[in-house]
Amino acid sequence: MGRTPWLTIIGLGENGPEGLSSASRVALGEAEVVMGPPRHLALLPGLSAEQIEWPVPFSEGIEILMVLRGRKVVVLASGDPFCFGAGSVIAQGLPADEWRAFPAPSTFSLAASRLGWPLERTTCLGLHAAPVTRLRPHLIPNRRAIVLLRDGKAVTELARYISGEGFGDSRLHILEALDGPRERITSARADAMPxxxxxxxxxxxxxxxxxxxxIPHCSGIADDFFETDGQMTKRPIRALALSALAPRSGELLWDIGGGSGSIAIEWLLSDPETQAISIEPRADRAGRIAENAQRLGVDRLRVAIGSAPEALDGLPRPDAVFIGGGLCKLLLDDLRQRLAPGTRLVAHAVTLESEAFLAEWHQKLGGDLLRVELAHSAPLGTRRAWKAAFPVVQWQVRL
Incomplete structure (x- = not known):
């Protein structure tokens, strides 16, 4: 058998020592140091090991832990440390033979077991260190969710947010200190909290x-989801752009000429593991992009203020690039040098000059060139007629 790791991460429930596995008990008995939040340490009275309260900010605790490297150390965490917990952060960078973990049931598992909900069909979110707006894409009737909150006051904030978004009829089940002596479950409507x-x-x-x-799960959500000054890729064209960009889980998009951020935001809505950077030269529009992203639950959108290509310096390499503004030879020459081979590029043109420019680059590099002409019905006197929008030319290519 190999050597016992110096670090043990133990998941602790509200029932304290009663919920510990035999392996967790052995690890605590052998520990020289036990680290954890004050609340967790208080759940285990009578520890003989040295006790260290995990400090705030959290990163300082990692520094202390690394100083203790080599001693027998136990770190206490809530429930399952690797389910929206600190486990992955604590173990990050450590060789696999230096640490081990003994999880307890997660809060999500306990909540589902109390309510009789199938956990595999329930959205689980950690909002204890994130804005409540991350819930926005999941506010769907007949779709259940369980969220972790930072404290009791956040319950009221959550209920107000849900009601403010038009979902005041929602049934909320507030679950406190599950699996411990203080356990309590309170049910109420979001707009009628006790x-x-x-x-x-x-x-x-x-x-x-x-x-x-x-918020529908499709490319091309309604334009009125976004605040805009008019600089925005409209819904039908946006749907075509997202289809051409073809987002995949874990990929990063550069949205050059962000406008209202609609392309980058829909890219992020496509999968929770996608990332995006919106590059926008105007500060007022950059602020609006950030506000749209926050409101629609994708606050992970990064906004870079500046003009491409200069604003691209220092950014991580993308998997896909959308050019909605600032199209020119300087930018495309720069992207050809800057981007990794195989990067997907989608560019839109509206003016005759930019259309001719894309036709020239299509001849050089290949790809697909598409011209889209749309018309919407509009009043014409007492009747209706088609009102045409400006044609849009789309070029998509792998660099």
Whole structure:
């Protein structure tokens, strides 16, 4: 058998020592140092090992832990440390033979078991260190969600947010200190919360209901989801752009000439593991992009203020690039040198000059060239007629 790792990460429930496995008990008995939040340390009275409270900010605790490297150390975490917990951060960078973990049931598992919900069909989100707006794409009637919150006050904030988005009819189940002596479950409508002081640790199970607008799972969501000054790729053209960009989980997009951020935001809505950087020269539009992203639940969008290609310096290499503004020879020459082979590029042109420019580059590099002409019905006197929009030329290519 190999040597016992110096670091053990133990998941601890609200029932304290009663919920510990035999392996966790052995590790605690052998420990020279036990680190954890004050609440967790208090759940294990009588420890003989040296006790260190995990400091705030969290990163300082990692520094202390690395100083203890080589001693028998136990770190206490909530429930399953690798389910929206600190486990992955603590173990990051350590060889696999230097650490081990003994998880307890996660709060999500405990909540689902109390409510009888199938966990595999329930959205699980950690909002204890994230804005409540991340819930926005998941506010869908008949789609359940369980979220972790930072403290009891956040329950009221969550209910107000859900009601403000038009889902006040939603049923909320507030679950406090699950699996411990303080366990309590309170159910109420989001728009009729009782005057109760909810206590940490707390989770909320949500059954969305109401007349709020649901963000559809498709490319080309309605234009009115976005705040804009008019500089925005409209819904039908946006759908074609996203189809050509073909987002995949884990990929990064550069959205050059962000406008309202609609392309980058829809890229992020396609999968929770996608990333995007919107490059926008105007500060007012950059601010609007960030606001749109926050409101639609994809606050992970990064906004770079500046003009391409200069603003691209220092950015991580993308898997795909969309050019919605600033198209010119200087930019395309720069991208050919800067980007990795195989990067997907999609560019749109509206003017005759930029259309001719794309035709020239299509002849040089190949790819697909598409011209799209759309028309919408509009009043014409007492009747209706087609009102044509400016044609858009789309070029997609692998560099």
């Amino acid at each position: 005057s109760v002081d909810f206590l940490h640790p707390v989770a909320v199970a949500i059954e969305p209901a109401g007349s709020g607008k649901v």
